[in-house]
Amino acid sequence: MATRIGIDAGGTLTKIAYWDEKKEMSFQSFPSSDFKAVKEWLETNHSLASICLTGGRAAQLKEYLTSINEIPYIVEFDATMNGVMHQLKEEVINSEAAIIANIGTGTSIHIMQGETHSRIGGTGIGGGTLLGLGSALTGIQNYKDIIEQSKMGNRSSVDILVSDIYQNNKLPLKGSLTASNFGGVALKTHDTRNSTDMLAGVQGIIGEVVATLCIQAADAHQVEDIIYIGSTLEGNELLQKIIESYTILKEKKPIFLEKHGYSGAIGALLENN
Numbered sequence: 621m622a623t624r625i626g627i628d629a630g631g632t633l634t635k636i637a638y639w640d641e642k643k644e645m646s647f648q649s650f651p652s653s654d655f656k657a658v659k660e661w662l663e664t665n666h667s668l669a670s671i672c673l674t675g676g677r678a679a680q681l682k683e684y685l686t687s688i689n690e691i692p693y694i695v696e697f698d699a700t701m702n703g704v705m706h707q708l709k710e711e712v713i714n715s716e717a718a719i720i721a722n723i724g725t726g727t728s729i730h731i732m733q734g735e736t737h738s739r740i741g742g743t744g745i746g747g748g749t750l751l752g753l754g755s756a757l758t759g760i761q762n763y764k765d766i767i768e769q770s771k772m773g774n775r776s777s778v779d780i781l782v783s784d785i786y787q788n789n790k791l792p793l794k795g796s797l798t799a800s801n802f803g804g805v806a807l808k809t810h811d812t813r814n815s816t817d818m819l820a821g822v823q824g825i826i827g828e829v830v831a832t833l834c835i836q837a838a839d840a841h842q843v844e845d846i847i848y849i850g851s852t853l854e855g856n857e858l859l860q861k862i863i864e865s866y867t868i869l870k871e872k873k874p875i876f877l878e879k880h881g882y883s884g885a886i887g888a889l890l891e892n893n
C-alpha cells in the first residue's frame with residue numbers, strides 16, 4: 621500500500637512513481653487512453669495515498685478521478701527537471717549544466733543550469749512518430765514489436781549516406797553520416813528492402829533529428845552534457861545507439877538515465893513528500 625504517489629499523465633502513457641512497502645521507489649505505467657485502469661489501480665491498492673499530478677493530460681485525469689478530492693498539480697517541466705536531478709544524484713552522475721531532451725509523444729528540449737531550467741525548443745518528431753510512421757509503413761502497431769523488428773533492420777538501402785553521394789570524390793565530411801533519411805527508398809533500387817529496414821529507418825530519423833537539435837542547442841549554450849529521457853528510449857537500444865554515437869561524434873556527452881520515461885512521475889512524487 622503506497623502512501624505517496626506521483627503521476628505523469630502524458631499524451632501517450634500515464635507513468636506512476638510511488639514508494640512501496642520497503643520504502644523503495646516503484647514504477648507503473650498505463651496507456652493514457654485507459655484512465656479506467658489508472659483509477660482501478662489507485663482504488664484497489666492505494667486508495668489512501670496522497671497523489672501529486674503532472675503532465676499534459678493531468679487535468680483530464682484529475683477530472684476522471686473525481687472520487688479523490690483536491691489532487692495537487694505540479695507544472696510538467698518543473699516535475700521533469702526535479703525527476704532528472706533526483707536520478708542524476710541516485711546514479712552518481714555529475715552534471716552542472718546540460719541540455720535535456722524529453723522524447724515523449726513529441727520531443728521537448730530544455731536547458732538545465734544548476735538549479736534553474738528553461739525550455740529552449742522542441743520538435744514534433746518523437747515517440748509518436750515511431751509508432752505512427754512505423755505503423756503507416758509496416759502495419760505493425762505494438763510498441764515492443766516495432767522496436768524488436770527495427771533491431772533486425774538495416775538502414776543501408778533506406779537512407780543515403782554521404783559516402784553514397786561522394787563515391788569517387790574526396791569526402792568533405794564523414795562518409796558514414798546520413799545525407800538523406802529515407803532518400804534511398806527513392807534513389808536506390810533494392811528488391812530486398814523489407815519492413816524491418818523501414819522501421820530501422822524510422823528510428824534513424826528520430827534519433828538523428830533529436831540529437832542534431834540537441835547538439836546545436838549544446839553548442840549555442842556552450843554545454844557539453846546532453847541528457848536524453850522519455851519512454852521512447854524504454855527497451856529501445858537501437859534508438860539509444862543512434863543518439864549516442866551521433867552525440868559522441870559531435871563531441872558532446874550523451875547521458876541516459878535508468879528510468880527513461882519516469883522523470884516527470886518521480887518529480888511529482890518528490891514534490892509530494
Ligand SMILES: Nc1ncnc2c1ncn2[C@@H]1O[C@H](COP(=O)(O)OP(=O)(O)OP(=O)(O)O)[C@@H](O)[C@H]1O
Pocket residue numbers: 629630631632633634652675676723724725726727746747748749750751763850851852853854881
Ligand atoms: N508500452 C508502450 N506503449 C506505447 N508506447 C510506448 C510504450 N513504451 C514506450 N513507448 C514509447 O514511448 C512514447 C511515449 O513516451 P512518454 O511516455 O515519455 O511520452 P508522454 O509523456 O506520453 O507524451 P508527452 O510528454 O509528449 O505528452 C510512445 O510514443 C512510444 O514510442
Ligand SMILES: [Mg+2]
Pocket residue numbers: 628630631675724725884
Ligand atoms: Mg511526457
